[in-house]
Amino acid sequence: MRLNRRSALALAALTGALLATTPVAPASAAATPRAVPLPIADAADVVSAGDRVFVSGGRNSTDVVVTAANGDVLGTVSNLPGPTDLLLSADRQTLYVALPSAGAIAAVNTGTLTEFARFDTGAAGCNPSSLALTGRYLWFGYGCGDSSWNGNIGRLDLGRQPAALTTGLARQTYYGAPLLTAASQNRAVLLAGQQSLSPGSVDAYGIGAAGALSFLRTNEFSALGSNLGDIALNPAGDTVYTASGAPYEVLAFPFADITTPSATYPTGPYPVAVELTRDGGRVAAGVDGYYDPDVFVFGLGGVEQARFELGGLLVDGGLAWAPNGARLYAITSDWTGAVPATLHVLPVPAA
Numbered sequence: 001m002r003l004n005r006r007s008a009l010a011l012a013a014l015t016g017a018l019l020a021t022t023p024v025a026p027a028s029a030a031a032t033p034r035a036v037p038l039p040i041a042d043a044a045d046v047v048s049a050g051d052r053v054f055v056s057g058g059r060n061s062t063d064v065v066v067t068a069a070n071g072d073v074l075g076t077v078s079n080l081p082g083p084t085d086l087l088l089s090a091d092r093q094t095l096y097v098a099l100p101s102a103g104a105i106a107a108v109n110t111g112t113l114t115e116f117a118r119f120d121t122g123a124a125g126c127n128p129s130s131l132a133l134t135g136r137y138l139w140f141g142y143g144c145g146d147s148s149w150n151g152n153i154g155r156l157d158l159g160r161q162p163a164a165l166t167t168g169l170a171r172q173t174y175y176g177a178p179l180l181t182a183a184s185q186n187r188a189v190l191l192a193g194q195q196s197l198s199p200g201s202v203d204a205y206g207i208g209a210a211g212a213l214s215f216l217r218t219n220e221f222s223a224l225g226s227n228l229g230d231i232a233l234n235p236a237g238d239t240v241y242t243a244s245g246a247p248y249e250v251l252a253f254p255f256a257d258i259t260t261p262s263a264t265y266p267t268g269p270y271p272v273a274v275e276l277t278r279d280g281g282r283v284a285a286g287v288d289g290y291y292d293p294d295v296f297v298f299g300l301g302g303v304e305q306a307r308f309e310l311g312g313l314l315v316d317g318g319l320a321w322a323p324n325g326a327r328l329y330a331i332t333s334d335w336t337g338a339v340p341a342t343l344h345v346l347p348v349p350a351a
Helices: 002-014
Strands: 034-037 045-048 052-056 064-068 073-077 086-088 094-099 104-109 114-120 126-134 137-144 152-157 164-166 179-183 186-194 201-207 213-218 226-233 239-246 249-254 263-266 271-276 282-287 295-299 304-309 314-321 327-332 342-347
Touching: 045 086, 045 327, 086 126, 094 126, 104 126, 126 186, 137 179, 137 186, 179 226, 186 226, 201 226, 201 239, 226 314, 239 282, 249 271, 249 282, 282 314, 295 327
Parallel strands: 045 314, 126 179, 226 271, 271 314
Antiparallel strands: 034 342, 045 052, 052 064, 064 073, 086 094, 094 104, 104 114, 126 137, 137 152, 152 164, 179 186, 186 201, 201 213, 226 239, 239 249, 239 271, 249 263, 271 282, 282 295, 295 304, 314 327, 327 342
């Protein structure tokens, strides 16, 4: 069924499907979204540094595309084997790029667009694909080889020269590379999501002295639903957000007790992305849609503020807020490769 939906989307794109918005209030129509074709066949992740936006090309690419805030393509950062997850430093001057094809993480200056460091992430065949940052510690979720139950968590201590590498930090191995996220204002917590299994799960970790990682808790069975697509933490690190294929809503849980949702954000089928604004005041949710709207914006109380139809297939985790919260970026990709990846610039009305 998933292949049929993707094929239908590719055909729709080939016949000239246009980006459109479906406003839920008069303010939603204040600005016009924009769809920008990118010089890459696929897309894996997107982040916004404010004046520049970065989109990674995925495991079959060697490029990260750089655009202006309005989506105009400025160029590419090349020679990056299989770029997947992207992560910005707190000052947005460094872009970290997971390179699973090279078993490494690259560091790129967001001003000069030059790579200035590359960190080896360990044994051959173990590939980082998810990144999180807490102060001096750069965390990565990795998998080894092609077999299952080989995923784990590694850490780079960037406060040492050279950066000190530690691997095998998870409480147990994961089915594949775990999906990681951290809180922008709380360096004491880390969240790891188990993908590729149904029901999905998340593990909450505490970060102690010298970056020591300690397991705190996991969610109740089936609390998250099936087919985990994305996770997020609010800036304070006290609320967990999950996007799973089912139920048809993004869920919020207290970090201290991942059992019963404290809030829900209805999206329809099938949620694959969740992203919070820099101040944590708004929630963006994305779905693997067909002809229905793909991206939704909510207040923390669950009231929908805007929705957007992309006319393409949203990438899992493929949402990013501009630092000021005035724009939301989404990436769509055609699994057949017949249509290039697209960056969608979505002006969001004031709350």
